Amino acid sequence: MRAILIIAIVIAVILLAFFVFAFIIMTKPGRKRDTSYFRHKMYAHRGLHGDGVPENSLTAFRLARENGYGVELDVQMSKDGILVVFHDGNLRRMCGVDKKLKECTYEELSTYRLSGTDEKIPLLDEALETLKDVDLICEIKADNGTRNYELCEKTYDKLKTYGGKFCIESFSPFLVAWFRKNHPEIIRGQLSENFVKTYGFTPIHLFMSELWLNIISKPDFVAFNHKHKSIGWRITRLLYRPMWIAWTARGDKEIESAEKHYDAVIFEKKPEADAKGERTRNGA
Numbered sequence: 001m002r003a004i005l006i007i008a009i010v011i012a013v014i015l016l017a018f019f020v021f022a023f024i025i026m027t028k029p030g031r032k033r034d035t036s037y038f039r040h041k042m043y044a045h046r047g048l049h050g051d052g053v054p055e056n057s058l059t060a061f062r063l064a065r066e067n068g069y070g071v072e073l074d075v076q077m078s079k080d081g082i083l084v085v086f087h088d089g090n091l092r093r094m095c096g097v098d099k100k101l102k103e104c105t106y107e108e109l110s111t112y113r114l115s116g117t118d119e120k121i122p123l124l125d126e127a128l129e130t131l132k133d134v135d136l137i138c139e140i141k142a143d144n145g146t147r148n149y150e151l152c153e154k155t156y157d158k159l160k161t162y163g164g165k166f167c168i169e170s171f172s173p174f175l176v177a178w179f180r181k182n183h184p185e186i187i188r189g190q191l192s193e194n195f196v197k198t199y200g201f202t203p204i205h206l207f208m209s210e211l212w213l214n215i216i217s218k219p220d221f222v223a224f225n226h227k228h229k230s231i232g233w234r235i236t237r238l239l240y241r242p243m244w245i246a247w248t249a250r251g252d253k254e255i256e257s258a259e260k261h262y263d264a265v266i267f268e269k270k271p272e273a274d275a276k277g278e279r280t281r282n283g284a
Helices: 002-026 058-066 124-131 149-159 173-182 195-199 203-209 231-239 252-261
Strands: 042-045 070-077 083-085 136-140 166-170 188-192 221-225 243-249 264-267
Touching: 002 231, 042 243, 058 070, 058 124, 070 124, 070 149, 083 124, 083 149, 124 149, 136 149, 149 166, 149 173, 166 173, 166 221, 173 188, 188 243, 195 203, 243 252, 252 264
Parallel strands: 042 070, 042 264, 070 136, 136 166, 166 188, 188 221, 221 243, 243 264
Antiparallel strands: 070 083
16 A cells, blocks of 8 residues: 555656646747837737728728737638638638638639628738738738648748838747748747637647647747636746737727736727827837
């Protein structure tokens, strides 16, 4: 009986050591780099949309630019390899068509309209031209595949001539890691949330929730669901202090709360602005 107890204690110590090691080593982001340009800013989630203006539309991007906000947008690739700006993997919610975007050619996609308006799914080229020099967070969607490096390469080819400052982010650590290996000069971020809380327990949900996949992506910043927390969230903040971006704050109360705990905020409701359309924060 005593031997069984000793074995159980040894196993418990080994498991505890494993989890401590995992939290310390696997949550470690990339080496410290200057991310100050992207801090203390507001980024309109999928553009400044609402009131008949669809998300990820050229009008939403134009309004964000005119009101002095940065923009977060989503990049996917059509069946024939054309880059478009669209969030969902399926067209149902925004276009009323039950098809996966990646299974449609751009010619087909160009016939659909967003949320019953005249707005079409924009090309990434069109979005960048509309934004001009707006501060940009570009999410590389994993709907084309968590290791679709063609999407990364084509996105980089478009972004490298963009007139403004930009960074990239993705839920897929492999897509983020592609930028680390091929274009390390670009500021990159790991998107996450408490997946266990949202979707239930699986090993991959645990790893993503606790930021253990930072060991793959080595991000410069972490973009986390501002309503969620996890042990990895707390440890990464305490030990490594990378830049933190909140997604997605909706309404003044959530925005105010997110600003207290994060370095930058992705939002969906236009906050109060001064006459020039610029955010007033800490006198800036």
